[in-house]
Amino acid sequence: MVVSTAAFKASLSGASPAPALAPPLAALWWAAKGDWDKAHKIVQDETTREAAWVHAYLHRVEGDLGNAGYWYRQAGQPVAKDSLETEWERIASALIEDGKA
Template sequence: MKKSLALIIEQLESRQTMQALSPKRVWDAALDQEIAALPLISAGTPKSAVPALIALKAGLHLLNESLDASHEQSQEIEDDPTGCYWHGIMHRMEGDFSNANYWFSNAGAHPAMESLQTRVADWLQNSVILGDLQEGAIRDALQVIKRQVRWQAPALTSMIALQESGTISEEARGAIEYVQHMELMELFAYTHQAAKRAVAESSI
């Protein structure tokens, strides 16, 4: 029996491990097939709703760490800000950092960035993570993120590129991973709500 969208989301959100900064394989291959088979778009789907639904599938695949499948979806909506944001994260996860920042620029001041900035700043303010980190580039970058007014996706790209060099501590890597997790969750929450608004008459 095919899983419904709700069950797929539940499985992705309840996984015990956060998405890797640089995934080497799909998290759940069977789930990826279920995502691909979701009948989100049909002949009767309003044309205006299609970009939001494609973005939803791009997000689901990326939460499952299926970079190629997510890329295939986001490439279909390169004029859509949400599609551009997912596109950028996909390239960042594959280690193509300059291309990631190109797509983040195309996404512009995405609506999900406001809630994301608030969430990340609150976490940095109220957790002990900054005090636990050794002095250095990652700690300094997180301090900047805590104080900034608007989320800057390239700042996270720079931190991930730095951790790829293998010169940062395990604590710093864990902090970056959690910030990425918050970014993925906030963008997906926005994407899901946007898809539901776009086709309010459907059962998504």
Template sequence: MTFDQFNSSLSQPQPPANLPPVLLALWHDANNNWGAAHDVAQSREGTPDYDRLHAYLHRKEGDTFNAGYWYRRTDTPVFAGSLADEWQTLVRQQLSQMEESR
């Protein structure tokens, strides 16, 4: 799946079938379902990709203290760009991992 295909799927009522969990969470986040996205992040705490998602979600929520905790857990500096840029970065990273695992 390409970034453009993923982005196009955001206008559909349901996410594409067989999305990896972190991409599914980012799909839900883009469709204003923060809770569903957060449930995914919490489902595998301690896993770097999920913890990184967790950091983004709390940054988006405005909880900078909690976001900072999750960024530190992943040894990642707090993202300096916009939330939209961070979302796009995370989606592209996940799509790249999906391609590499094929």
């Protein structure tokens, strides 16, 4: 289990995410590694608000803002207006702090 955002970021130097990561955080890990398809496959069938938030982020990365808007609503989150990097950090920190790692 990841204990801090710093440890999660440090894990990006590895070949795969820690096996104990919850799907939303594993998807963020793959997104940070540039594997959008793998990240999307992880969250697309998940039903949690956390997965919906990551799903929204992924569609924002893709440039599909209409689809992203739908997923932000499912997540109960406002549509992000900041940089993708800042949003990634915010989601990762929130998931880790909430024990969703």
